[in-house]
Amino acid sequence: MTEPDANRDDPETPAARWHSLWLLTLGPAFWTMHFLASYITAAIWCAKFAGRAGSLETVRWLIGGYTAVALVGICLVSWFGYRQHKLGQATLPHDADTAGDRHRFLGFSTLLLCGLSFVATVYIALTVVFIGTCE
């Protein structure tokens, strides 16, 4: 699938500061933070306020808010990943030993991890859609 000459370095080779791996971690980080925030909020609410048979109505709104923030964050990171992946003219699989392909590979990996994180975040949120009490 690689186009002729696609793997040589592009004229628009990214700056050294773009070689960071941090972008790769941001999607799963949103997923992790969303999970922890949701779990801890529900645990404190049930243990300290609602009681064992109490309603999760308030927590539902809070977790809904967390979910919206996490999904927007994941979408933003995906967009940055997609832009990295699309830099220059090269196509997949971004496996050449060049600065440009490393940059594109990290972008594509970021995009895939964001997809996984998006689905996982939605799955966590589904819990409070179907379960309405602390029981």
Add this chain to the structure above:
Amino acid sequence: MTLYTSRQIGLNGRHGGMIAPVIAVGGCDLHGPQSALSPAGVGAEQISSLFWWMAGGAVLIWAVVIGIALYATLARPRKKHDVQGARWLIIGGGIVFPTVVLTILLSYGLMLIPKLRSTGNVDLHVAVSGEMWWWRVRYTSPAGEPVELANEIRLPVGKRVSLSLTSPDVIHSFWVPSLSGKVDMIPGRENTLILEPTKPGTYRGVCAEYCGASHAFMAFRVVVMEPQDFEAWLTHQAQPAVSSGSPSARQGEQAFLVNGCGACHTIRGTAADGRVGPDLTHVGSRLSLGAGMLPNDAQTFARWIGHTQQIKPEVRMPSFGMLPEEQLTALATYLSGLK
């Protein structure tokens, strides 16, 4: 030594045909008393249904993904797919389709939880305490008095029963696969499990959380009875012990009290009022000895009393093999006669 062998702890269900070859290889019985796929309670029916839907979903995803992989590697279509078309085949079959199926299955599983956990409309409350390595069971008699039993739970068919589950020592887990899911018994906490048996019968329960040397010997029976039979049984269990009165049984009662057995065991109607071990007031009426381990007859009872530590390692009850054979026999006759 155990009452149920691994052969009896099998799988069952109307979908048994699908897994018959696997079972044949594994040597399992389709009609075991400890089968999550042979449900006899509302909870187990829902869990069994979920299992089959999830198994079906997994097979569907596997078939689509492997089907596309085989198509990609083996098929020789006249007109080759363009890159864009092939990519959508991969994304559709490998990502979108599995995600949609898993989302449906997850939603179905989550929808079941409130029904399984609901504590409303309960007909009967039973307290069960998991202790190393037996089960303390407390009912309230029709007269309102607490009735303590051990290692056997009887339930009325068609009634919703709330079990409050506790533990005084380590974490245990209460599981009767034929009736419902498992719930942990955690020291310092009271968990609730709802059972709603739908078929009369005798089922096997186990401790599902490793809890020490004799964890594997911590089982129990659940007998599901018609409601009127259950009421009669509970009324009988609330009564004090009645010995058979034979000379051997009288000698056994004396031996029980003289040898200090009453420091750990209660036999209502006698001076024995210990609380460390199981209540033995109607021990002769139970289906098993040693928490689901042994058949309940006088001969096995004598072996249990004389060789407790060999049969159930590290259990708190010492072996009483030092007693004369005559006393052991008399003790066994007395206890197995407490119906």
